[in-house]
Amino acid sequence: xxxxxxxxxxxxxxxxxxxxxxxxxxxxxxxxxxxxxxxxxxxxxxxxxxxxxxxxxxxxxxxxxxxxxxxxxxxxxxxxxxxxxxxxxxxxxxxxxxxxxxxxxxxxxxxxxx
Amino acid sequence: xxxxxxxxxxxxxxxxxxxxxxxxxxxxxxxxxxxxxxxxxxxxxxxxxxxxxxxxxxxxxxxxxxxxxxxxxxxxxxxxxxxxxxxxxxxxxxxxxxxxxxxxxxxxxxxxxxxxx
Numbered sequence: 001x002x003x004x005x006x007x008x009x010x011x012x013x014x015x016x017x018x019x020x021x022x023x024x025x026x027x028x029x030x031x032x033x034x035x036x037x038x039x040x041x042x043x044x045x046x047x048x049x050x051x052x053x054x055x056x057x058x059x060x061x062x063x064x065x066x067x068x069x070x071x072x073x074x075x076x077x078x079x080x081x082x083x084x085x086x087x088x089x090x091x092x093x094x095x096x097x098x099x100x101x102x103x104x105x106x107x108x109x110x111x112x113x114x
Numbered sequence: 115x116x117x118x119x120x121x122x123x124x125x126x127x128x129x130x131x132x133x134x135x136x137x138x139x140x141x142x143x144x145x146x147x148x149x150x151x152x153x154x155x156x157x158x159x160x161x162x163x164x165x166x167x168x169x170x171x172x173x174x175x176x177x178x179x180x181x182x183x184x185x186x187x188x189x190x191x192x193x194x195x196x197x198x199x200x201x202x203x204x205x206x207x208x209x210x211x212x213x214x215x216x217x218x219x220x221x222x223x224x225x226x227x228x229x230x231x
Contacts, residue, residue, distance in 0.1 A: 001173075034220065043118075043206055043222035044157070089156060095218050101147065102208075102220055104156045 002027040004092050006105030013080050014113055021108045023090035024072040030092040033066060033073045034102070038087045047088075048075070080112045116141055116211045118223035126229045127197055134193045135226045137207030142187035147208040148180070151225070157206065163190040197230045204228070 003026040013019050025033075031052035036044035050057045050064045050073065057064050061080075066073040077084055090105040117140040127133050137146060146163040160180055162170040169182035183191045194201050207223040 032218070036222075041224075041227075043120075043224045046219055046221065049219065093220075101159055101162065102157075104158075106156045 002030055002092055002103040004090060004103050004105040006090050006108060008108060009106065010109045010111070012111045012113060015080060015082060017080055019075075019077045019080050019084070019110055019112075021075045021088055021090070021110070022072060023074070023092075023105045024070075025092040025103075026071065027092065027094070028071065029094050030103075032093045032095045033064070034091050034093075035062075035064060035075050036089045036091065036104075038089065038107075040086075044089060077110075080110075082112050082114060085110055085112045116143065116209045116221045118207055118209055118221060120207055120223035120226050122226055123224065124227040124229075126231060129198050129230055131197055132193055132195045133197065133228060134191050135205050135207075135228075137190045137192070137223055139188045139209050141211075143209045143211070144187070145210060146184065146190045147210075147220075148182065148190075148192045149206040149208060149222075151204040151206060153202065160192070160205075163192075194228065197228075199230045202228055202230045 006023045034049035035047050037047045038044045048059050048062050048064050050066050061078045063076040088108045091102040093102045119138045121136045148160040149157040151157045159172050160175045163182050163184040165184045181193045204225040204227050206225045208220050210218050210220050212218045
C-alpha cells in the first residue's frame with residue numbers, strides 16, 4: 001500500500017518568513033495530493049491540492065509543487081502570519097481507482113512567531 | 115463544499131462500554147469514510163461506509179470492534195465497542211465531493227474526541 005513520509009515534524013518561523021513542508025510517497029499510481037490544515041480541536045481543512053498532471057499550483061500565499069519522477073511534493077507558505085500556526089498534513093490518493101481513500105503523512109506542527 | 119456534522123463532539127467513556135458516533139452530510143454521497151487520529155498522530159483510515167452493503171475495513175480494523183452503519187446516502191454511524199484507554203482518539207468522518215469538471219475533494223467533519231477512562 002501507499003506510504004507517505006512528511007518532514008519536518010515541527011517548524012518554527014518568524015512572521016513574514018516562508019515555510020516549506022516536504023512529503024514523499026511510495027505508490028507511483030497515486031495521482032492526487034491534497035494538503036490539510038488542522039487547528040486545535042477541529043477537523044482537517046483542505047487548503048490546496050495538486051494532481052499528477054500538474055507540476056505546480058498556487059493560491060495566494062500557498063503553493064504546492066509536485067515532482068512525479070522523484071515522488072515528492074511540497075507545500076510552500078509565503079509571508080507567514082500567526083494564523084498560519086497549525087498542524088499541516090499531506091496526503092496521497094489514487095483517483096479514480098483508489099476509492100478516494102487518503103494516506104496521510106505524519107503531520108508538521110507549524111508555529112509562526114511574532 | 116459538503117457540510118459534515120458529527121455527534122458527539124467529545125465524550126468521556128468508561129472502559130468496556132461502547133460509543134456510537136454519528137455523521138450527517140448535507141447532500142447525498144456515495145462513499146463515506148471513517149478515520150482515527152490518535153493523540154499527536156496522523157489520520158488512519160478505519161473503513162469505508164458503503165450504502166446498501168457492509169463496510170470495507172482497512173488492515174488492522176475489524177467489524178466487531180468498529181461496527182458501521184450506512185442506512186442512507188447522507189448518514190453513517192461508527193461504533194467503538196468494548197472500549198479501552200487505547201481507543202482514546204479523535205474519530206473523523208470524511209466525504210469525497212466531486213465538483214463541476216470532475217474534480218474530487220475530501221472534506222472532514224470536526225471530529226469526535228473520545229477519552230476512555
